[in-house]
Amino acid sequence: MSIEPGDHVRLEYVGRFEGGDVFTTSERSVAEEHGLVAADADASFAPISFTVGAGDVIRGLDEAVVGMTEGEEATVTVPPADAYGEYDPERVREYDPETFEGMVGEPPSVGQHVEAQNGLHGDVTAVSADAVQVDFNHELAGRTLVFDVRVVDVE
Template sequence: MPIEQGDRVRLDYVGRFEDGTVFATSRPAVAEKHGLLPPEEGDPAPLSFTVGANEVIGGLDSAVVGMVAGEEATARVPPADAYGEHDPDRVREYDPESFEAMVGEPPEIGTHVEAQNDLHGDVTAITDESVQVDFNHELAGRTLVFDIEILNVESAQR
């Protein structure tokens, strides 16, 4: 039966950018090949979610509708259906002293920070006068391409 809203699906995926760079995968061999296996974590696992329950990005959620177990497809997901466009208003600047007082450590490019309002950001630039923190999702503004294989479907109709 084709996948419908409310069905629970389990799938393998390879997520890549339009230039072919792999950024995430559930396939261990692909993760190893592309250096995506952090030493402290185990092998990646298939992704499971309920279709239409906002558990994954909208473009991936809608891409599986109509597919069946065993089917493979490639889904191209524009920013609007993924993590949104990059919003320049979500890039903030702090003076280095204020940043260090808030975060508890000196700024370094790539440092991940969590603001009191639950925003997460990364330090993207540092000068003598300012520290720039980007609070956009790291995949904002990117078109994402997913190669997916439906492994299992649990119908909501049962």
């Protein structure tokens, strides 16, 4: 029976960038092999579960499983528009260091993750005496993603 919108599915997956670097997976051994987790770390790995068409996952993956069947495997290429969007330079903001520290409650540092009052999440990408640069783009914005998926089950 083919997967249709409204079906609940579980997928095993390996997510890669176009160049082949793995950025996510449901398989611990793959994560360890690609340096995503230390061999002794407590991270858990499991298939992803979602309802097809409900917007629970990126659109490109959601749409790709329609028509697949339990046990089927596929490689799915998802362009930015169907994943996390194009990179938008307008989503990079600069703040005065004192203003930033007043909003966040600690001094800025490159790599620091922040949440704005409007719910946006961003990462500090540059700090100088005059400015703090925060990028509010999703970390995967502008990237084409490639997923190797296997349908574990369909309800």
